[in-house]
Amino acid sequence: MPTRGALFDPVFGATRVSEHLSDQAWVTALLDVEAALSCAMATVGLADGEHCAAVATAAAELSQPGGLDIVALGRASATGGNPVIPLVKMLRERVGQEGVPASVVHPGATSQDIMDCALMLLTRRAGTVVLADLTRAADSAAHLARIHRSTPMVARTLGQQALPTTFGLLASSWFTALDAAAIRLEIVLSTLPVQFGGAAGTLAALYPDGLRIADALADELGLARQVTPWHTDRVTIAELATTLGIVAGAVSKPATDITVMASTELSEVAESAPGGSSAMPHKQNPVAAITARAAARRTPALVATALSNMDHEFARAAGPWHAEWETVTDLLRLAGGAAHQLSVSLTGLQVHTESMARNLDITGGLILAERVTKALSAHTDRARDIVTAAATSGTRLDRDPAIAEHLSETEIAELVDPAHYLGHATDLVDRALAERPTGGSR
Known part of the structure; x- marks a missing residue:
């Protein structure tokens, strides 16, 4: 049947x-x-x-x-x-x-x-x-x-990076x-x-x-x-x-x-x-x-x-x-x-x-804007305005002269490296795997 x-x-x-x-x-x-x-x-x-x-x-x-x-x-x-x-x-x-x-x-x-x-x-x-x-x-x-x-990969919210x-x-x-x-x-x-x-x-x-x-x-x-x-x-x-x-x-x-x-x-x-x-x-x-x-x-x-x-x-x-x-x-x-x-x-x-690496790079570092703004704020009260202006103009953060006035080339390169701004991502993966009934597999 x-x-x-x-x-x-x-x-x-x-x-x-x-x-x-x-x-x-x-x-x-x-x-x-x-x-x-x-x-x-x-x-x-x-x-x-x-x-x-x-x-x-x-x-x-x-x-x-x-x-x-x-x-x-x-x-x-x-x-x-x-x-x-x-x-x-x-x-x-x-x-x-x-x-x-x-x-x-x-x-x-x-x-x-x-x-x-x-x-x-x-x-x-x-x-x-x-x-x-x-x-x-x-x-x-x-x-x-x-x-x-x-x-590393892009985390997307509301359809945006x-x-x-x-x-x-x-x-x-x-x-x-x-x-x-x-x-x-x-x-x-x-x-x-x-x-x-x-x-x-x-x-x-x-x-x-x-x-x-x-x-x-x-x-x-x-x-x-x-x-x-x-x-x-x-x-x-x-x-x-x-x-x-x-x-x-x-x-x-x-x-x-x-x-x-x-x-x-x-x-x-x-x-x-x-x-x-x-x-x-x-x-x-x-x-x-x-x-x-x-x-x-x-x-x-x-x-x-x-x-x-x-x-x-x-x-x-x-x-x-x-x-x-x-x-x-x-x-x-x-x-x-x-x-x-x-x-x-x-x-x-x-x-x-x-x-995944290519997609992380297509914004020219803008995906790390939060991190760059935080670092820049230690040097100027205009940190958010500077980063926003760069993002609006489409300028890569590692090539923006206003940012370079306050941060060295080495500092900027480190700041816009996605692998250095993953927070607790790996810790959360490990915790989730450990919580499975057999410690990572069912």
């Missing part, structure tokens, strides 16, 4: 993560939950173990590609508004042929229980892929920071954000809860055993045990959505930097496998960074959708719950694709130190 985006998933890096988010993956997760629920009933002694094994076998068979007609299932889902209803009927018919009572399938559950648990399984499976790519991207950025901790910095420090800003996002995602994935509340969240159909069954179901699925059913408490979904939004944002920052730095005019970095153009043979496009950025830019609206659908009324929402299924899977697809493409971009990123 193809993913939702067979044409564009490869472009935006979502091929691997989409395997866990396809229609087939949804059906598999739904059946996994139904099988686990039957097993949970057996675990607490409320169902025959052989019957539950038969349910698990039937569910596994139906989960296989071609095990059922997904197109027909989708059409049958329209009447009830979700695929659980026809899927349960199908599963009961299958096991009924072996003498398994219908009561063993879907006992005490409501459709939302199965859908929410399946979404948690999909999230954990797809989220593991997202986390791996996010970590790979962070590791690559940390490697760049380590190698280039003292490589500001002061000298190092490429290592810029790369540190990349991996620290990626690490923070990865930690947050890891926490969310490890705390995804089971959902089991029955028709109205009271587990009335399973009283007095409902709580034990809910806990057994959580254990069967490897999900966190619920405190209470969260049918209309959607903080879990909101936390997941916002975390994926943060992941996308953390990815978008370095992707944006790389895209700009790879421009012809700057030429400070280049991807190891740049893309070409159908019309312009000379183009060396940073396609991985560009597509990472594109995928990431689609996530804020989806996060907003998840947050705006938190107001589930009473014990079951009419619409807001249904709006979550594709929203969350799309978020996983896009955040995962963005993380993957960034990891591709950063792995083997070529750093052109000679271009």
Whole structure:
């Protein structure tokens, strides 16, 4: 069964993560939950173990590609508004042929229980892929920071040259954000809860055993045990959505930097496998960074959708719950694709130190205006005016006669050397690397 985006998933890096988010993956997760629920009933002694094994076998068979007609299932889902209803009927018919009572399938559950648990399984499976790519991207950025901790480059603010910095420090800003996002995602994935509340969240159909069954179901699925059913408490979904939004944002920052730095005019970095153009043979496009950025830019609206659908009324929402299924899977697809493409971009990123040095020099020392003004102020109260006049006229600071009146040629040369005005750049790189979980690598 193809993913939702067979044409564009490869472009935006979502091929691997989409395997866990396809229609087939949804059906598999739904059946996994139904099988686990039957097993949970057996675990607490409320169902025959052989019957539950038969349910698990039937569910596994139906989960296989071609095990059922997904197109027909989708059409049958329209009447009830979700695929659980026809899927349960199908599963009961299958096991009924072996003498398994219908009561063993879907006992005490409501459709939302199965859908929410399946979404948690999909999230954990797809989220593991997202986390791996996010970590790979962070590791690559940390490697760049380590190698280039003292490589001078221009620090740009508001699109203009500001002061000298190092490429290592810029790369540190990349991996620290990626690490923070990865930690947050890891926490969310490890705390995804089971959902089991029955028709109205009271587990009335399973009283007095409902709580034990809910806990057994959580254990069967490897999900966190619920405190209470969260049918209309959607903080879990909101936390997941916002975390994926943060992941996308953390990815978008370095992707944006790389895209700009790879421009012809700057030429400070280049991807190891740049893309070409159908019309312009000379183009060396940073396609991985560009597509990472594109995928990431689609996530804020989806996060907003998840947050705006938190107001589930009473014990079951009419619409807001249904709006979550594709929203969350799309978020996983896009955040995962963005993380993957960034990891591709950063792995083997070529750093052109000679271009960085050239760009530091194009203002004729004006990038060190702050430093020259400070040194000049020890000799004259007109220091700022003198440096401003030189900058306005386009005169190189090391050739300005007004500055030379107060400072020697040797002093000026030292003052306008970018490598001598990096502040704590290297210290900050070292601190950021040391703060990583394994002291510099994950």
